[in-house]
Amino acid sequence: MPSPNHSDSGKAFGVYVHFPFCERLCPYCDFAVRVSQDPPHDSYADGVLAELAARAPRYAGRTLETIYLGGGTPGMWRPDAVARVLGAVARSFPRGARALEITCEVNPEGASPAALAGLRAAGVNRLSLGVQALAPRALAQLGRAHDPARATSAMAWARAAGFDDISLDLIYALPGAPAGELAATLAGVVALAPEHVSAYALTIEERTRFGALARRGALQPPEADAVADDFELTHATLTSAGFEHYEVSSFARLGRRSRHNASYWSGAEYLGLGVSAHSLRRLPDGRLERFASPRALQAWSRGVAALSAAPAPADPVAAPLEADALAELHELLGPRDAAFERVFLGLRTSDGVAEADLVGHTAALPDLVAAGLITRENGRVCPTPRGMLLGDALALKLG
Secondary structure: OOOOOEOOOOEEEEEEEEEOEEOOOOOOOOOOOEEOOOOOHHHHHHHHHHHHHHHHHHHOOEEEEEEEEEEOOHHHOOHHHHHHHHHHHHHHOOEOOOOOEEEEEEOHHHOOHHHHHHHHHHOOOEEEEEEEOOOHHHHHHOOOOOOHHHHHHHHHHHHHOOOOOEEEEEEEOOOOOOOOHHHHHHHHHHHHOOOEEEEEEOOOOOOOHHHHHHHOOOOOOOOHHHHHHHHHHHHHHHHHOOOEEEEOOEEEOOOOOOHHHHHHHOOOEEEEEOOOOEEEEEOOOOOEEEEEOOOOHHHHHHHHHHHHHOOOOOOOOOOOOOOOOOOOEEEEEOHHHHHHHHHHHHOOEOOOEEHHHHOOOOOOHHHHHHOOOEEEEOOEEEEOHHHHHOHHHHHHHHO
């Protein structure tokens, strides 16, 4: 197993651990989750560790920078099981000079002084708190189990547990939202003084309860102009309060960007562990390899067992997965697709992309500058806030 000693060598990457259990299913959620009041804490950790042992050789030579526990509701995971997983991941790879950023998603209704103190003792040093809204009407519509007071309490308990890096999740563009509701929520978020805010427009996914309501005409998503208005209000409120709008859905205090998420947008490699987790590797020949595990818990468990029993490849770093017992999705991206992905991801962020990466696709730049969608400075093409909102269209023009 690689040495855990600090090292500046190797490519920086992050590990994502998906915990697929929730106490309830929100009507907008399309993630791979199972409703459970008593999740299999130990057996699921055992499976994640077995998957880690099988996958880690593929990432030899990489430097671990971040670990992210997402879900589902990983805040439900018993702290000693969390500590076991975090310890194994940290021991499996060399680390850089900076301390690991270790994030865990927690819901306000599941937060308590003891639970948060347990996560902090397990090694978690950053929280993502799923507030989603601070208006009772909006919380009820979203199927959330907490009220505004519980969100405020969770924030206070997190501070008392020693967390000095907290992100709040918000959802805007809610159907039927009355005038002023989002503004009041944003004011409440600013008053809670988090280091980071992740704000997402509600999307109606086909497989969700909201999707079923929309198909029956019982739920009408907001018009595109209303979504844009909410986006602009969120941008104006949070930037006026001192947050940097550094990615289309992400706002941070100075120096408090999410290092884990930023690695996705910069095209860095990542290893996903657990049900439905996605991974990205860069092969020595320059191709990108993307793979993902099954969404179903039993299929994932069978895949982990089969992968653990299979002989290790002779050269796990250089060889693509090929036929892999655990990879339900597998694709290889050649140089052209990899270049487009770099542009697509970069145009989600305020840092943008290097103009040199747009070779053959620069004719539209003057018109996009005139339309107020991008800026060109110091050899980089960066989206304006309005350009971020239209990032997919920009990528098609420039990628």
